[in-house]
Amino acid sequence: MKKKIIIVGCGPGAEEYITPAARAAAARADVLIVSRRLKEFFPEVAAERIDSGVDIEGTLNEIASRRDTGRQVIILATGDPGIASLAQPVIRRFGRENCEVIPGISSIQVAFARLGLDWQDARIISAHGSDPEVSAADLRAAEKIAILGGREGSLRWAAGLIPELGKGRRVFLCEDLTLPDEKFREVHADELIRIPVSSRAIILIIQGELLS
Numbered sequence: 219m220k221k222k223i224i225i226v227g228c229g230p231g232a233e234e235y236i237t238p239a240a241r242a243a244a245a246r247a248d249v250l251i252v253s254r255r256l257k258e259f260f261p262e263v264a265a266e267r268i269d270s271g272v273d274i275e276g277t278l279n280e281i282a283s284r285r286d287t288g289r290q291v292i293i294l295a296t297g298d299p300g301i302a303s304l305a306q307p308v309i310r311r312f313g314r315e316n317c318e319v320i321p322g323i324s325s326i327q328v329a330f331a332r333l334g335l336d337w338q339d340a341r342i343i344s345a346h347g348s349d350p351e352v353s354a355a356d357l358r359a360a361e362k363i364a365i366l367g368g369r370e371g372s373l374r375w376a377a378g379l380i381p382e383l384g385k386g387r388r389v390f391l392c393e394d395l396t397l398p399d400e401k402f403r404e405v406h407a408d409e410l411i412r413i414p415v416s417s418r419a420i421i422l423i424i425q426g427e428l429l430s
């Protein structure tokens with residue numbers, strides 16, 4: 219009997235942001251699908267570990283072969299699986315009815331929490347793997363923009379975007395949130411092209427009046 223694939227949000231990095239529900243799910247794994255960042259998570263779980271890497275199709279095939287033998291496959295996602303994770307490719311391939319998602323605390327939530335700002339109307343853009351195909355015209359009406367961007371290229375992309383959005387934007391660079399090296403600082407848009415950035419980074423672009 220094939221088991222449902224469980225996709226588990228593991229939070230932004232720190233132990234205390236892993237929910238009890240995530241721990242309970244991980245403990246049931248026969249097979250854990252892990253990204254480079256999540257390799258060290260749940261060392262107490264004696265499951266086979268498969269690196270999800272960049273080859274999504276290859277990872278989906280590995281999942282299928284383990285699931286076909288009746289094993290419980292658990293996929294670990296950073297933050298929440300609803301933002302830029304393997305969840306959607308997995309659900310498309312195996313069907314919604316064969317998957318379960320356990321939410322986690324997203325790095326986006328933490329970034330807005332650091333600013334003390336709500337985020338129900340934020341635009342979330344992923345510049346994580348490559349520059350996004352979204353134009354400044356599309357974003358001009360957004361007063362809160364969060365860019366996932368742990369690459370120098372994504373900072374350069376944001377630096378080009380910000381002047382196109384109109385006046386009065388404030389920019390915050392949020393790196394390694396919840397981890398011991400966490401940095402949260404306000405920057406000028408033109409600084410973004412020369413700041414070395416952590417591979418875990420979010421750029422918040424906020425209309426200044428919202429922060430007064």
Ligand SMILES: C[S@@+](CC[C@H](N)C(=O)[O-])C[C@H]1O[C@@H](n2cnc3c(N)ncnc32)[C@H](O)[C@@H]1O
Nearest residue numbers: 230297298301324325366367368394395418419
């Ligand atoms: C593949 S996306 C996954 C996002 C994740 N699903 C979430 O909800 O946080 C990876 C991106 O998340 C952001 N990220 C993840 N952990 C972070 C952290 N601790 N601090 C800052 N940004 C983080 C970075 O923008 C990174 O490029």
